[in-house]
Amino acid sequence: MVTDSPKTLADWQALAATLNLETRAFIDGEFVPAVSGSTLTSINPATGETLAEVASCDTADAERATQVARAAFESGAWSRCDPGKRKRVLLRLAELVNAHRDELALLDTLDMGKPISSSQGDVAGTVACLRYQAECIDKLYGEVAPTGDGALGLVLREPMGVVAAIVPWNFPLMMTSWKIAPALAAGNSVILKPSEKSPLSALRLAQLVQEAGIPPGVFQVLPGYGHTVGKALALSMEVDCLAFTGSTGVGKQLMQYAGQSNLKRVFLECGGKSPNIVFADCQQLDAVAQSAAAAIFHNQGEVCIAGSRLLVENSIREDFVARVVKAAEQMQPGDPLDPNSFMGAMVDEAQYQRVLDYIRLGVSEGAALKLGGEASASKGYFLPPTIFDNVTPEMRIGREEIFGPVLSVFGFDSEEQAIALANDSDYGLAAGVWSQDIDRIMRVSRRLQSGQVYVNNWAGVDQTVPFGGVKQSGNGRDKSLHAQEKYCEVKTVWMSLSV
Structure with missing residues (x-):
């Protein structure tokens, strides 16, 4: 049940003392340690104190997660289910995020140092994004091409497959929602790689994903470093699309990895000097x-x-x-x-x-x-x-x-x-x-x-307008209908008709 948010510093401190942090990776519907057993240290930047030791995934974890994501996609449990069902599940996830909004805001504030009022705004933005993309699911139509009487041309939108989302530390939960909400809404399997500097809200979100009813393997979380698990996802032949927010330098590396592997789509939201x-x-x-x-x-x-x-x-x-x-x-x-x-x-x-x-x-x-x-x-x-x-x-x-x-x-x-x-x-x-x-x-x-x-x-x-840049600020767009469209493949079906 949603209750009134804490009002004072003491209230938030008291809530922080009650947190039970999930620190394991989320793969195939289960929370598991990294295959290597390695961990990374999550630090509270306001105090310098350790918050938790979090699983630090690498290539072995990425290989397992991508195989699971592919199997989940091919099963059709999410990718081919009725659009109305995906809509109901994502709306359920939005309500769960809203119900746990104070906890999620607190995790981001403790993890990366942002003011709690800002984190609360981020959670509200996350809920809005999930709701918007869920409501778009049954409102995006295919097309019928203009043809003569002897043919019927259809333009279909289909999910791409496996999407790897690499998100930054400055808006951990909200940036996550901007990637995963449209990708899941379109029917894809999603592997989330949160920043090693702010992984805690992503792992709590995975618990809510379970509760919402998204099938195992459709959504997974791999905490770890960019040069290990992030690179492995970018080079994976099982990943069809890479969505990234972060620095321009890393964005350029990811495009190179896509070229070295399977020419996966790469959508980048990079730096700015506005x-x-x-x-x-x-x-x-x-x-x-x-x-x-x-x-x-x-x-x-x-x-x-x-x-x-x-x-x-x-x-x-x-x-x-x-x-x-x-x-x-x-x-x-x-x-x-x-x-x-x-x-x-x-x-x-x-x-x-x-x-x-x-x-x-x-x-x-x-x-x-x-x-x-x-x-x-x-x-x-x-x-x-x-x-x-x-x-x-x-x-x-x-x-x-x-x-x-x-x-x-x-x-x-x-x-x-x-x-x-x-x-x-x-x-x-x-x-x-x-x-x-x-x-x-x-x-x-x-x-x-x-x-x-x-x-x-x-x-x-x-949520109704797209977000993204030009020049070395990247390509692609988050939010709005354009976000969901970018996680779809466009297929032409041309039928000859007897006349």
Whole structure:
């Protein structure tokens, strides 16, 4: 039964003390240790303390899981069952996730350091995704081709087979749902490889999958490292499709593995260095500054679509940057279990040190440090909001994905210059435009090289629209009807008719 969520830090701490963590892999409907017996250590980044020792799968586990997934697919128990049945089961899974929403949110917060309020939002997004994709199952039709009287041409959509989903650590449960919900809805068998930095919610989800009634082998979870079990899945001849969210570098490796194996489909959602453009005609500058700060500092800046490049028209730049600094000063990191904390801890020491190195680089490159720049003195991997002004296109802090709470501010004098600055990037995942001029909004939105453009908001979307990038931010789309379609093969059936 769903109950009211904990309201205070003490309430969440008390709930954390009651957790019973599942740490084994989930293969063929059972929880099992890795074949090798190896484990990896899950760390709470807010405290540095060990949460659990989790099964660390490798090639042997991947081989077993892919064989099981193939057998499950060929059996037809899920792939050929009535669409209405798949819909009912996925809706049941959505309700189970909703019923256990506090536990699932808590697992992600403990595992990767994000604020509990953010994790709660992620679980709500997971429920919405499962419900949406389930409801799409019996609403996607095939096609009848236009032919003469002597033939009938049918265009059918069929499940691809075995889908391997490799998901990141920054939004563990929600990114999982964006991959598995449409893949399962289409009738595929799915093998999930969660990040080694945040595997706990995926394993709890597997328990709920069992309870929902998804047949054994249709959904499996292999915790472990990318260079072991992730690579094995990418090279497997039994995997028909690979869905990945993560860095551009790893995405490129996965495409190479697909070419070395069976030319499996590879759908990538990779890095970003998203421009957030503020024109001088923009109104309510305090509210816009608040949004601009939240666009980069939400989830500690560990967000693929973070608005990490703020482009401001020079006539308002000094005043606007001051407003952003004021807003960011109220977004300091705190205990992730405190509902009042806007930011939490960086996911681990490696990411913490990486961001610190970029901050030092920004200073050495000559950018003007307006806020932050120093590590928090508290226990754990906490970094405050950091803002650099006077950033230029050749500076690395303005070009490379930092994946932390670091904002780079650029100035511009014209619409053309703003567009050129925005598009001067290897990435093309998201972009923002703030203006009251509808003609300008349409001109700029059309010319921005980005998978999505947010106008007078940042990331204001829902399940009905696709999510994904262009250029080195990847290909393919999550969410919306387009997501389910990408996990289907299109088959032509041409019938000759006697006339």
